[in-house]
Amino acid sequence: MLRKDYIMNTLVKRAQRGDAEAFISLMEECRMSFRRIAFGYLRNDEDVADAIQDTILDAFEHIGSLKKAEYFRTWVMRILINNCTRTYRKNKRHVSMGEGMEEGSFDAGASDVEFRQLLLILPEDSRTIFQLYFGEQFTTKEIAEILEMKENTVKSRLHRGKEQLRESLSDKTGSVQGSGKETGIGGIRYAETFFG
Missing domain, CATH: 1.10.10.10 (Winged helix-like DNA-binding domain superfamily/Winged helix DNA-binding domain)
Incomplete structure (x- = not known):
């Protein structure tokens, strides 16, 4: 197991036991991935921020249900994609990557x-x-x-x-x-x- 994988798995296990600092570290590790994927679905910063916020809350509430720590990234990305899809449908507007993105909105x-x-x-x-x-x-x-x-x-x-x-x-x-x-x-x- 790679060192990074070991650290991630350790953080997941700590977060499952209620360690808020470990959970925050996990979310920081996923932050850029969240933004890249969310911008693939959603048109603007506000929708992206909402989808990411919902993902963080959902992950925090349900991290105890994750059976194996090594599946954390897959699990949390599924939550993000579900939240992006929900936001997209709620807004009922056509979204595609890059269209309508504000200048400088994605670093x-x-x-x-x-x-x-x-x-x-x-x-x-x-x-x-x-x-x-x-x-x-x-x-x-x-x-x-x-x-x-x-x-x-x-x-x-x-x-x-x-x-x-x-x-x-x-x-x-x-x-x-x-x-x-x-x-x-x-x-x-x-x-x-x-x-x-």
């Missing part, structure tokens, strides 16, 4: 911005899978658990999404293979990392 580095721009090419049902797989480093098995779908469905959507990105980028640039230079769409680099 992402250049590679995060490029990653989000790449995701805009994909249909909505593939974006979450790509965000969880490439952005948050979840396995296909973990994503299947989070999204409550078959692992083969996750793998299929990843494969189709890669093909869609390859075709779209190829149409815009003539080729996605090669030197690793700018691809020509809004400064998106590193596209080749998705096609390995």
Whole structure:
């Protein structure tokens, strides 16, 4: 077990025993992942903040029901996605990644911005899978658990999404293979990392 995994599991077990400091540490560890995933679903800072706040409250109330500490990330991301979906439906407005985001609303580095721009090419049902797989480093098995779908469905959507990105980028640039230079769409680099 990696040191980080060991520390996370220890924090989860302490939080399950009522240690508020351990719970706060867990939430701090997940903070950026929460924001990236929530922005994939929701249009503005207020909705994102509400979904994250609801997730923290739900996790705090139900952390005792988590059977195995090593499933914490999968469990808490499922809560977040459920809360984002609920907020999205409640607001009844079409949301897609990047559209309508306020300037400076998400403190992402250049590679995060490029990653989000790449995701805009994909249909909505593939974006979450790509965000969880490439952005948050979840396995296909973990994503299947989070999204409550078959692992083969996750793998299929990843494969189709890669093909869609390859075709779209190829149409815009003539080729996605090669030197690793700018691809020509809004400064998106590193596209080749998705096609390995």
